Amino acid sequence: MENHLLCFARLAHAVARRALPVLLSKYARPAYRPSSLFAALLVKEHLRLNYRGLEDLLRISGQLRRLFGFLSVPDHSTFWWFARRWLSAELVASALAETVRRVKRDGQRCQVALDSTGLWLSHTSRYFEWRAKRERGQRGWLKWALAMWVGPQMLLAQRVRPGPAGDFPDLVPLATDASAVMAFDEVIADAGYDSEANHRFCRETLGVHSLIPAKKRRSTKVIATTPYRQEMHRLLNDPGDAASKRAYRQRWKVETVMSVAKRRWGEALSARTDFTQRSQALLRGVVYNVNRLVLLGISA
Template sequence: MVYGFFVVFMRKKRGGRWGKKYEDKRDWKEYNEELVRRGELYLSLDFLERWGEEVRKMNEGKRGRPFRFPEAFVEWMALLHVWFFMPFRQMEGFLRALSQHAPLEPADYTTLFKRIKGLKLDLSSTIVAGSDVVIAVDSTGIRVTNRGEWMREKWNNHRGWIKVHLSVDVESKQILGLEITNEEVGDADMFPSLLEQSKANSKGVIKVLADGAYDDRHAFNLLKKGGIESGIKTRSNASTKSHGSLYRAQCVRERQNLGYKEWSKKKGYGKRWGVEGVISVVKRIFGETVRAASIQGMYREMRTKLLAYNILLNMI
């Protein structure tokens, strides 16, 4: 505790990290207006214009009971479910009241549950692709219960976590790649998938920023193969021998020759905090827990929240 206080005191005395004073360059008037417009997006009824046409196409060649509700409507209800933490029975009541003011047919909660459960959530449809993208990669844990730590200790109840792995465009702050796993999956294991998704959802990735959890020879080999610059933080005592990755050895020598501070400036490593910012925003808007009971339900709920973040970001 004494050491932590000393570090904070010295940073304040120097004027910030590495002696730099923090400058708040945000346009607060514009930022406030973005938050106000976010409220308008929650009640966007654009799907009503395509209701009849979409249902007709969905039922072409279908055998059995026809669809009554278009996919766009179900997606909208799924977003309301995670935005407002609205249980399915309350969603039925919400639609019953809304149908008195808008030309839509209310759905019962069992239909909503089944249709939302069967949604094919596509990340690429929520992205405005950029070119020469720099991505930051990280992961975070999501609690699967709201039960407090005292209850966990008293009743020895450990329900674990689910783990969200993200790759984020450091400029636009869009999520370009995501994976959701259990808590036992390592960060480096998900790196290949995040990189491939990021390349598919952009017009070219030129650099990857990541912390020491991704200091893995396979990750460096993937970057070398794709002609992508590494901004992965290698361990301070890492060996300069190749050990299966010549590119990693080259990156280790570069950091040792420059020193961490100069290496960080050269690589723009500070922009890696863009992914930390996205994680913070998602947790503040949608919460730090999931409410679904099944594992697949938890994964689906968290994926919906992350896609909702992209939708909000690109519509504001």
């Protein structure tokens, strides 16, 4: 059986070659291709290394150097510069879409589940923050929102913003980005995404079915007064509709994915600036998908 890390690195490099251009700038030196640097950053995040640790890993691993096409080992500052200069949300989204392309089939449609979780910012210890009274309120952690293809448990889209924040504004951008990656028939989400506007967007703009429980607002007796929310109350509350309830129970899989990601790659981000923190969180989504491809037995 082939080494798991080599399988991951090979898939990461194959995804990067398809998702990234050969050169990101006409002034860029071709010593290290962007696809190779991006794949190396995926390995760094997968192994929870820092930039110096990634440089050390490449120095002792001739297989990884040959796989990425490195004639010499890049300095750790090269990886830092590439991440700081080029690791945009659009580039990461392109890589995420490439991982999905390796699983989906022509004409295949799917069910999409939405949820979000928080990622701590850990460039200082929590003890130091407590002693220095540096709890940063809304900037104390990032909210990582996901749109997941339920079947193979692959991420279709992701969004990162400061927390704490409500869930319902995330549905439109997540569903829009997910629909650009793959066609789907149904969106399922918890009550945090409940709003008539979200249902209208799914049904009337995207043309897909939505299952989002209607939660109580100000009234203790009347739960829903608008058409789509009334339909959700009828389908998902007791006695409800058995088929709708069975479909909605698939939502738990996205919570499993978030739990797996936190156990495997930690619940904290090590980056320091706002841009690199967001980039690291988004990169974690690509790392999860590449690792999922390895577990599904999909080769490069």
